[in-house]
Amino acid sequence: MDIFSDLVMGLSIAITPINMLYLLIGAMVGMVVGVIPGFGPSAGLAILLPVTFGMDPVGAIMMLAAIYYGSMYGGTITSILLNTPGESATVASTFDGYPLAKKGRAGPALVMQAVASFVGGTVGVLMITLLAPMFSQVSRSFGPPEYFLLACMGLLTLIVMIGSNWKLGVISALIGLALGTVGVDLETGQGRYTFGSAELIGGIYFIPIAIGLFGLGELFYAFYSGMHRVGAGSVVQYNKESRFWPTAHDFVSTRWTMVRGSLLGFVVGVIPGAGATIASLMAYSTERSLSKHPERFGTGEMAGLVAPETANNAASSGAMIPLLTLGIPGSASTAVLLAAFLMWGLRPGPLFMDQNPEMAWGLIASMYLGNMVLLLINIFAIPLFVQIIKVPYRILGPCIVVICALGTFTVHASFVELYLMFAAGIVGFFMRMYGFSPAALVLALVLGPLAEEALRQTMTISRGSFGIFLDRPASLWIIGVTIALIVLLPMMGKMGAKAAKAKNAGA
Amino acid sequence: MPQSTRPVFNRIGVDMRIVFLVALLGASIFYSYIAFYDLNFMTRSGRLGPGFFPRIVGAGMVIMTLWALADALRDRARVAAGGAPGADDAPLGGWRDLAILLGLAIGYAVLIRLFGGFISTVAYLGLALVLFNPGRLVMNAVVALVFPATVYVLFDRVLNANMPPALIDLPF
Numbered sequence: 001m002d003i004f005s006d007l008v009m010g011l012s013i014a015i016t017p018i019n020m021l022y023l024l025i026g027a028m029v030g031m032v033v034g035v036i037p038g039f040g041p042s043a044g045l046a047i048l049l050p051v052t053f054g055m056d057p058v059g060a061i062m063m064l065a066a067i068y069y070g071s072m073y074g075g076t077i078t079s080i081l082l083n084t085p086g087e088s089a090t091v092a093s094t095f096d097g098y099p100l101a102k103k104g105r106a107g108p109a110l111v112m113q114a115v116a117s118f119v120g121g122t123v124g125v126l127m128i129t130l131l132a133p134m135f136s137q138v139s140r141s142f143g144p145p146e147y148f149l150l151a152c153m154g155l156l157t158l159i160v161m162i163g164s165n166w167k168l169g170v171i172s173a174l175i176g177l178a179l180g181t182v183g184v185d186l187e188t189g190q191g192r193y194t195f196g197s198a199e200l201i202g203g204i205y206f207i208p209i210a211i212g213l214f215g216l217g218e219l220f221y222a223f224y225s226g227m228h229r230v231g232a233g234s235v236v237q238y239n240k241e242s243r244f245w246p247t248a249h250d251f252v253s254t255r256w257t258m259v260r261g262s263l264l265g266f267v268v269g270v271i272p273g274a275g276a277t278i279a280s281l282m283a284y285s286t287e288r289s290l291s292k293h294p295e296r297f298g299t300g301e302m303a304g305l306v307a308p309e310t311a312n313n314a315a316s317s318g319a320m321i322p323l324l325t326l327g328i329p330g331s332a333s334t335a336v337l338l339a340a341f342l343m344w345g346l347r348p349g350p351l352f353m354d355q356n357p358e359m360a361w362g363l364i365a366s367m368y369l370g371n372m373v374l375l376l377i378n379i380f381a382i383p384l385f386v387q388i389i390k391v392p393y394r395i396l397g398p399c400i401v402v403i404c405a406l407g408t409f410t411v412h413a414s415f416v417e418l419y420l421m422f423a424a425g426i427v428g429f430f431m432r433m434y435g436f437s438p439a440a441l442v443l444a445l446v447l448g449p450l451a452e453e454a455l456r457q458t459m460t461i462s463r464g465s466f467g468i469f470l471d472r473p474a475s476l477w478i479i480g481v482t483i484a485l486i487v488l489l490p491m492m493g494k495m496g497a498k499a500a501k502a503k504n505a506g507a
Numbered sequence: 508m509p510q511s512t513r514p515v516f517n518r519i520g521v522d523m524r525i526v527f528l529v530a531l532l533g534a535s536i537f538y539s540y541i542a543f544y545d546l547n548f549m550t551r552s553g554r555l556g557p558g559f560f561p562r563i564v565g566a567g568m569v570i571m572t573l574w575a576l577a578d579a580l581r582d583r584a585r586v587a588a589g590g591a592p593g594a595d596d597a598p599l600g601g602w603r604d605l606a607i608l609l610g611l612a613i614g615y616a617v618l619i620r621l622f623g624g625f626i627s628t629v630a631y632l633g634l635a636l637v638l639f640n641p642g643r644l645v646m647n648a649v650v651a652l653v654f655p656a657t658v659y660v661l662f663d664r665v666l667n668a669n670m671p672p673a674l675i676d677l678p679f
Contacts, residue, residue: 193561224601430527
């Protein structure tokens with residue numbers, strides 16, 4: 001009953017006209033972010049974070065969260081109509097989404113992806129509602145050793161998921177950790193890597209780096225790969241089809257796919273480092289192996305579209321659990337969300353839900369409403385997003401540079417941060433090009449100071465003995481889970497890769 | 508996520524990877540030098556000092572970058588001998604347009620400092636659109652004026668956020 005009354009309280013906060021307006025704006029912006037190829041939720045969140053300055057914290061966080069999960073909805077529109085995923089989490093949606101569109105079923109595919117996203121997102125939020133208080137309760141026994149191990153777990157799982165380029169993933173994480181050491185050492189007061197600059201005393205702020213890496217870096221890469229030269233001529237003309245709505249068979253045949261995709265996606269989403277991309281590929285692969293007609297996958301099978309869509313939306317909800325209850329972001333997008341929380345003086349963690357019930361439950365309640373809003377937007381505003389797809393990248397690109405630059409400046413009115421953002425953009429391009437992981441860098445930059453502080457506190461408690469990590473049951477559990485994830489995650493990744501390979505071979 | 512298939516590769520990409528890794532190695536060595544020589548491993552009271560974490564990170568960076576560099580050099584030798592490139596070699600792309608965009612972005616960063624947010628954005632966008640979207644003068648002019656105006660109104664008026672001030676005030 002406690003959960004129910006908390007949720008009602010959250011609804012009463014979320015449902016005010018101004019918060020609903022922020023939610024609607026967030027959902028629309030998230031859809032737009034998702035629709036723009038090569039422009040993921042991390043970039044969208046980082047760039048738009050400064051726009052929320054001056055807003056009420058609850059409304060701002062609701063809006064940013066809506067951008068985050070809204071982008072999962074939007075990314076699929078291009079997957080279906082253009083055969084180009086709006087972001088990596090919707091790659092699997094191209095496998096059957098585009099063939100469905102080519103078969104003259106773009107309308108039903110668009111509606112079904114919206115419904116699947118809604119189901120995945122709503123099941124995910126339902127699970128958050130039930131599980132977040134429990135996670136919060138468990139994590140209250142955590143001390144510095146556990147926080148250090150959790151930070152390591154987040155980074156290790158992300159690196160393991162990089163696959164054959166794991167060495168470059170480690171380097172990316174180390175660069176992030178190194179950047180995190182810049183500034184005054186809080187324990188001794190000694191400056192580290194400040195080189196006499198007053199602006200670096202407080203450390204390297206995370207937002208310019210995130211905007212540079214994800215916003216500019218991706219944009220530079222898009223220009224390098226010639227995306228600005230491609231027109232929108234290959235967009236499937238869904239409005240000429242005879243039937244826009246799905247059939248009853250579409251719903252009935254995919255009902256269990258939605259359940260499986262939602263549960264699988266949520267579980268994968270909770271694991272730090274795994275994320276929506278792995279969840280969607282795994283769900284596709286699972287559905288294909290469970291299907292009576294696996295040969296139909298890749299040729300326009302509705303279950304092949306519904307499975308990854310439910311999974312990626314459920315995963316984006318699942319990723320909120322470690323963020324809200326442990327204060328540990330599991331992905332670059334949730335790292336930006338963490339930055340947003342910190343900006344408003346809120347520290348997610350074990351006590352967050354108790355100390356800030358309005359914020360925590362307001363956010364959770366807003367996610368229920370957000371998914372409903374997104375379902376409606378997704379179905380009825382498709383023509384609008386098709387128009388956005390048609391805006392050429394050669395016009396959009398230079399405008400994105402402006403948003404990145406001015407967005408960065410508005411945070412602290414700092415030219416040093418503006419130049420850092422441009423530098424991070426150039427580095428981000430090379431990282432993207434040579435297989436490094438900007439996500440690992442950003443995550444390490446956020447988790448680095450936390451990990452260092454926790455490690456130093458741990459060593460003080462244990463008087464320099466690393467044996468403390470093996471003495472505490474909670475630490476042992478985390479070590480065990482980390483080892484299991486390091487072993488299991490590559491296998492899960494291979495499952496997804498196999499599905500993609502099978503699809504490519506069939507194409 | 509599975510590795511994307513990269514069918515086309517070029518020699519420049521392989522060489523550029525080596526240049527990037529060498530630059531990274533230089534930065535790692537510099538970072539480690541400061542960690543080992545300027546920052547203390549332990550404090551006077553016997554606790555872990557400000558250099559403890561940077562030393563681990565710096566040493567790790569140097570070792571891992573050296574390893575990646577060795578891989579890149581091996582790839583280079585293989586590509587030079589006509590072999591297939593490695594998974595992390597760069598695909599063939601358009602350096603020209605990228606260089607233009609990079610140049611414009613750097614120029615924009617300088618212009619912002621000199622002329623503030625609005626004027627520099629109009630100038631940058633105007634030039635960028637002329638170069639990337641040639642032959643559509645009216646459309647480019649409209650975008651170059653309307654977009655900065657919208658951003659200015661949003662940031663400066665609606666959100667009351669900081670816009671970059673001009674170092675040089677223009678007479679208009």
